Amino acid sequence: METTSPVVVSASSLNKTVAARSGALTILSGLNLEIKSGQSVAIVGASGSGKSTLLGILAGLDLPTEGSVALAGTRIDQLDEDERARVRGQHTGFVFQSFQLLPNLTALENVMLPxxxxxHKQASMRAENLLSRVGLEQRMDHYPRQLSGGEQQRVAxxxxxxxxxxxxxxxEPTGNLDENTGEKIIDLLFEVNREKxxxxxxVTHDTLLAQRCDRVLRLHSGKLEEDL
Known part of the structure; x- marks a missing residue:
């Protein structure tokens, strides 16, 4: 009997407006979305279309103006920041375009921190294993400023x-990287994703990266359209 994967991220009637000089600016409008466990989903669209805003709301880093968001079975739009942080800590990881590594910590310490x-009782051992897994076993004691962009993204x-x-x-996990390094990061993301x-x-502008995902969702005028 075929089993159906559970929905792990969903949004219903999602709206996001922000203040602008000309008045309220609508970024997301009446957006509905369901993503099932194990899927790989790319969100694409023109610059300024609200892709990063949407990602932040789905991850619980930001709140919608209206509508509901559920993450791993928990409705998060009605939670305060501490409660959302608890849900994020239990269920999510986040790779930022700007890496967001702590400059005064080594690569090993950056991975150990969370x-x-x-x-975690074996934080150092687990962090060492992960850094070896991404090919940085020789760079664990280096600080972010001593690492290339690709190396920093691998730490992230x-x-x-x-x-x-x-x-x-x-x-935008490949946004700050050259093409060759970007392809290696894509391979790494999907390899680790597949294993786990x-x-x-x-969110990506990278066509190659989007094409490797199970689904491609295009954000246009605050709404999502799925590429079939």
Whole structure:
């Protein structure tokens, strides 16, 4: 008997408006979305179309103006920041375009930090294994300023997978990288994603990256259209 994967991220009647000089600016309008466990989903669209805003709302980093958002079975739009952080910590990892590594921590310490905050008893060993997994076994004691853009992004990916997240969000994971390094990062994302069975939701301008996903959702005029 065929089983149906559960929905792990959903949005209903989602709206997001922000203040602008000319008045309220609508970024997302009446948006509905369901993503099932294990899917890889690319969100594409023109610059300024609200892709990163949508990703942040789905991940619980931001709140919608109206509508509901559920993450891993929990409605998060009605939670305060501490409660949303708890849900994120239990279920999600996040790869930012700007890497967001702490400059005064080594690569190893950057990956260890979320593990230590979660009370992981073997944080150092797990962080070392993850950094080796992304090919940085010789760079663990280096600080972000001593690493190339591609190396920093690999540290960010190792950190994002540190807590074995159910859902990985990635905002332009290849946006600051050259083509060759970007392709390696794409391969790495999907390889680790496949091994862990993680749901992958990413924002990208990278056509190659989008084509490798199970679904491509195009954001246009605040609404999503699926490429079939």
């Amino acid at each position: 593990l230590e905050l979660a009370g 990916i190792a950190r994002a997978f540190a807590g074995d997240p159910d859902i990985l969000f990635a905002d 069975g993680t749901t992958l939701i990413l």
